[in-house]
Amino acid sequence: MGFFDSNIRIYPEGARSGEDIDTRIELPKLREDVANGSISHVICTHPDRFSRDLTDKLIACREFEKNGAKLVFTDTEYENSPEGKLFFNIMSAIAEYELALIKKRTVRGRLAKVRDQKKIMPMRVAPFGYDKDENGQLVINDTERQYVLMIYEWYVLERLTLRQIGERLYGKVMPKRGESKNWNATSISRILTSEIYIGKYYYNRRASQKVRGELTKGGNPKKKYSMREEKDWLMVEIDPIVDIEMWKLAQKQRVQNDTNKHVGNTKYEYLLKSLLKCGHCGRRFDATTYSGSHNRDTGETTKIRHYRCPNTVPRKYGPEIKKCVAVSLNAEQIEGYIWNRVIQIITDPDKFINKFRGQGDEAILAIVAQKELFEKNLTIKLNALDKAEKKYYEAQLEADEKRIEKHIKDYKKDIALLEQEIENCQAKIDAHRMEELTSDQIIYMVQKLREQISDGVEVPFEIKRNIVEILFEEIIVTVNRDGGDDPTSSETKIDITSVGVFDKLSQDGINYGVCSQPQKIRQYRRRPRRPDLHWNDWPDQSDRELPAR
Structure with missing residues (x-):
């Protein structure tokens, strides 16, 4: 040219x-x-x-x-x-x-x-706890596996925050990419939430689209991502590191942390926040304060912590809007009462833990044996179905086809029933494992609490809150008046019931595999026209008997 x-x-x-x-x-x-x-x-x-x-x-x-x-x-x-x-x-x-x-x-x-x-597509870096072999498949890294298990135990059993976990990891093991020896909350959170660690690798979950005219810091085209429908996901099974039950407890803990992140603040702390539930309208009690006495010398007005049903002061107005009949509860008093009931477990934990664990063991062995029997019968039915389908295709007479078709239909029905029974048994086995892990949580927190008490140190609010969260899923407060819903009735009774581990530990016997009813903690009387529940209205704190509902 x-x-x-x-x-x-x-x-x-x-x-x-x-x-x-x-x-x-x-x-x-x-x-x-x-x-x-x-x-x-x-x-x-x-x-x-x-x-x-x-x-x-x-x-x-x-x-x-x-x-x-x-x-x-x-x-x-x-x-x-x-x-x-x-x-x-x-x-x-x-x-x-x-x-x-x-x-x-x-x-x-x-x-x-x-x-x-079942091939895993190339990825830049394998997840922490895994390596890529020569075929690009994920295999467990034994050293990192130990730290993954530690992270779950610290989070579930010790209730450590992501920051506390990161501080423990610092200097012991580096994040996977090795860019820094410092861990961040995102990396730890990913380990605690990813289903890879229970043996499920998902592909095709996200759809990507390039953002026209924009680049990343590395000079590559920028992309925006969206989640595809679950039916389009592809799952590949890999070797798990964490038990499914431990993983579920970690997810439950994350939800609790998100719900309760404002439970305590620098000014007021509420031990039972988000746990108290109105037995009349079903709303969660709000944690609030009321003005108390006014100090003339300092000019300050004391604040008294309370729990109240939000429907006692509804935000909607009109004659058709009815206020809830629930009463306001003094936070110090009800927290003290509930905590004294918790101390019952602290003083003699072995009695409750042995009951919690031991009585479920015999029942769970029977469930495991039952599941094995169902699986054996399922194998027999599947083999019979396979033979029947082969005979159906080989049949030459219409009468034979109809007869075999009926057998195939019966086999499929039996198989569906057996699969459902196996699924039910597995759910009970998983629930038993969850309860064992929960009891491990209780043992750890009880030991930590007893150390605090023996050292004469005031028990920190965080430890109290962690134990209460483990023991109670919810605490239901119900008002029973002689005059129905008339607030001027001569006598008022308030039932406090619980749902959760405390309920199981407080019962004389445990029928494993059957969902228990809420356990009545106490019924007490409330004098009419009183603005709040007063300490004198509470029963003798030494009464430790918990009558079954």
Whole structure:
């Protein structure tokens, strides 16, 4: 073409995609130089290298022609004529179609490998606790596995925060990517939430779309992500590190942490916040304060902590809106009463833990044996179904087909029933394992509490709260008046019942596998026209008997 090397300026782009013209690095420089008049010819191997997008390609080429730069392609002929431009546009449209087709085939091939071959697609870094073998599959890293188990135990049993876990990990083991020896909350949270650690690797959960004209800090095209429908997910089983029950407890703990993150603040702390529930309308009690006595010397008014049903002061107005009949509860008094009941477990934990664990063991062994029997029968039925289906296809008489078809229908019905029974047994076994882990939580927290008490140190609010959260799912408060819902009735009785582990520990016997009813903690009387429950209205705190409901 008659050009000297000194006249040639190269704009290398390597393997960068030609899909988006705005995210290219060198092409904008070329367009700027052409606009400045310093380029007379633009030489390219093929029109596709400008852009795979027809619109982008036409814009760039028109800019070049407008500024007097001639287009030259080495791998194809191009004439600056109506016919040449038509051919150029046709080739560009085909290139755009080919790009879409390549993407579709690539995605389809990946999905087929995951679905049929259970192959894990390449990832930049394996999750913490795993390594990639020579085939790209995930295998457990024994050293990191120990720290994954520690993270779950610290979070579930010791109730440590993400910050406290990160401080314990610092200096012992580095995060997977090795970019820093410091752990962050995101990395730890990912370990505590990812289903990879219970042996479930999901592919095709997220859909990505490039953000046109934007790049990441690393210079790659920026993408935005959205979740696909669950039916489109593909799951590959890998070796688990954490038990499913421990993982579920961690998720339950996360929900509690989100719910209770404002339980305590620098000014007021509420031991039973989000746990007290109105037995009349079902609303959670609010934690609030009322004004108390006024100190004339300091000019300050004391605040008294209370729990109250929000429907006692509804935000909707009108004659059809009824106020809840629940009463306001003095926080100090009800917290003291509940905590004294908790101390009952602290003083003699073995009695309750042995009952909690021991009586479930014999029953769970029977359930395991029952599950094994169901599985054995299921295998027999599946084999019989397989034989019946083969006979059905070999049958020559219509009468034989109908008879075999009836057998197939019966086999499928029996198989469905057996699978349901096996699922029910497994649910009971999982529940038993969850209760064992819960008792481990209680033992750990009780030991920690007893150490505090023996040292003469006041028990921190956080420890009290953790124990209460383990023991109680909810505490139900119900008002019973002689005069019905008349607040001026001569006598008022208030029932306090509980749902959760405390309920199980307080019962004389445990019928394992059957959901227990809420346990009545105490019934006490409340004098009429009193603004609140007073300490004198509470029963003798030494009475430790918990009558069954």
